[in-house]
Amino acid sequence: MQRVGVIGLGYVGLPLALLADEKGFHVTGIDLDKKKLSKLKNHESVIDDEIAKRQIKESKVIFSDDFGLLESIDIAIVCVPTPVDKAKNPDLSLVKSAAVSAAKNLKPGSLLIVESTINPGVCDEVIIPLIEAETNHIVGKTLYLAHCPERINPGDPKWHVGNINRVVGAHTDKGLELAYSFYDKLIDAKIKKMESLKEAEACKVVENSFRDINIAFVNELAMSFDKLGINVFNVIDGAATKPFAFMAHYPGIGVGGHCIPVDPYYLIEYARTNGFEHKFLSLARNINESMPIYSVDKLEQALIQKTGKTLKGACVAVLGLSYKANVADDRESPSYRVIDTLKERGAIVTAYDPYILGKSDVKTLEEAITSQEGIIVVTSHNEFVNIPKNDSLSAAVILDGRGFLTKYKGTFLNKGVVYLGIGT
Numbered sequence: 001m002q003r004v005g006v007i008g009l010g011y012v013g014l015p016l017a018l019l020a021d022e023k024g025f026h027v028t029g030i031d032l033d034k035k036k037l038s039k040l041k042n043h044e045s046v047i048d049d050e051i052a053k054r055q056i057k058e059s060k061v062i063f064s065d066d067f068g069l070l071e072s073i074d075i076a077i078v079c080v081p082t083p084v085d086k087a088k089n090p091d092l093s094l095v096k097s098a099a100v101s102a103a104k105n106l107k108p109g110s111l112l113i114v115e116s117t118i119n120p121g122v123c124d125e126v127i128i129p130l131i132e133a134e135t136n137h138i139v140g141k142t143l144y145l146a147h148c149p150e151r152i153n154p155g156d157p158k159w160h161v162g163n164i165n166r167v168v169g170a171h172t173d174k175g176l177e178l179a180y181s182f183y184d185k186l187i188d189a190k191i192k193k194m195e196s197l198k199e200a201e202a203c204k205v206v207e208n209s210f211r212d213i214n215i216a217f218v219n220e221l222a223m224s225f226d227k228l229g230i231n232v233f234n235v236i237d238g239a240a241t242k243p244f245a246f247m248a249h250y251p252g253i254g255v256g257g258h259c260i261p262v263d264p265y266y267l268i269e270y271a272r273t274n275g276f277e278h279k280f281l282s283l284a285r286n287i288n289e290s291m292p293i294y295s296v297d298k299l300e301q302a303l304i305q306k307t308g309k310t311l312k313g314a315c316v317a318v319l320g321l322s323y324k325a326n327v328a329d330d331r332e333s334p335s336y337r338v339i340d341t342l343k344e345r346g347a348i349v350t351a352y353d354p355y356i357l358g359k360s361d362v363k364t365l366e367e368a369i370t371s372q373e374g375i376i377v378v379t380s381h382n383e384f385v386n387i388p389k390n391d392s393l394s395a396a397v398i399l400d401g402r403g404f405l406t407k408y409k410g411t412f413l414n415k416g417v418v419y420l421g422i423g424t
Ligand SMILES: NC(=O)c1ccc[n+]([C@@H]2O[C@H](COP(=O)([O-])OP(=O)(O)OC[C@H]3O[C@@H](n4cnc5c(N)ncnc54)[C@H](O)[C@@H]3O)[C@@H](O)[C@H]2O)c1
Pocket: 007, 008, 009, 010, 011, 012, 013, 030, 031, 032, 033, 036, 079, 080, 081, 082, 094, 097, 098, 115, 116, 117, 118, 150, 151, 152, 153, 154, 258, 259
């Protein structure tokens, strides 16, 4: 079997390395984070993923920070982060350095695949010139280059790296054949060959921009329907009975994670530098980024109506720091924007997330909600269904940012607690 190197062992790289190992490839995993490496060498997963936790117990993957180990590798796959900076500009520094460090060590005839999310043009205009300037390789002659964007959805019980369809694009026909043949052996899913690297790169940013735009649309509907007295969740469920040409998306307190709030900026910026302004994508980003503030506004208005008090000096519990339910990932989470906005308005905030106790102010749900005037549920963690519905609940207002406690609305109202959602 071929020798595979995976560079960057996080949510994308670790499941990939472990799957390749399970499928019989000889796998070397490279990461620069020494703490992660020591856990991985101890057969402990560094991501909260049931499949990875099982696979790592038996794994034969060699974990190291030494790029020199890639000398004997046939296929190296780059899975490092591609974030945006404070000004929301793409930061390609990690992907550039990982690709060059790998290429410096790869033998002639090997294949370099980028799985990190990148905008169209990065492989052709950034990575190939960089590799040719900084190594002895000529891409397409001594080293083949392909892009196969990862689509993994961490925590998803159905879709995982082994069964999600992929698209792959490459610099040359030979590169495409090598990449196709690798993924064909690795996954039990369809692989679509794209005509170019640029097309494959564009697929991923289009997929995530599609989701961002649809969420922005329903968030805008939620804000509109709040004024019109229409429950947007019921309307979306009604519209979704149409068997074609409608796809349900739901509003919420904000979009988080390493992908959806980040990837559209890669396309926006690349198009801008090539003379096109993506107004629609930028508007979607603005709407979704405004949701934490809209939610805090809604809580404050209800608090004023119910108690006559603003947020200044009010005690508010923020439930959930991660960006999605029942996982520990808080990258780009709207929770932090909610917390900052509450504090700017003078609220005394108690944050709690059962998956991220290290960043929580308290250790239990009970401690989090005791003696609070307001509660904001940012994440629909299963545990939050246990918010008491009896007299022990002190809060005057609950703002449910994920609309997952609506079935208790009547119970809360009977107890004199104002229950609000986003669009309900
Ligand atoms: N997380 C997701 O759900 C997801 C899904 C699809 C695609 N992606 C994309 O995949 C890429 C990786 O994301 P992730 O979520 O796995 O990130 P992550 O932060 O979980 O893991 C990245 C790993 O890369 C390591 N790293 C950073 N720079 C390195 C370098 N120069 N050399 C070696 N290792 C290095 C880090 O230490 C870290 O362990 C990003 O481009 C992301 O947009 C992520």
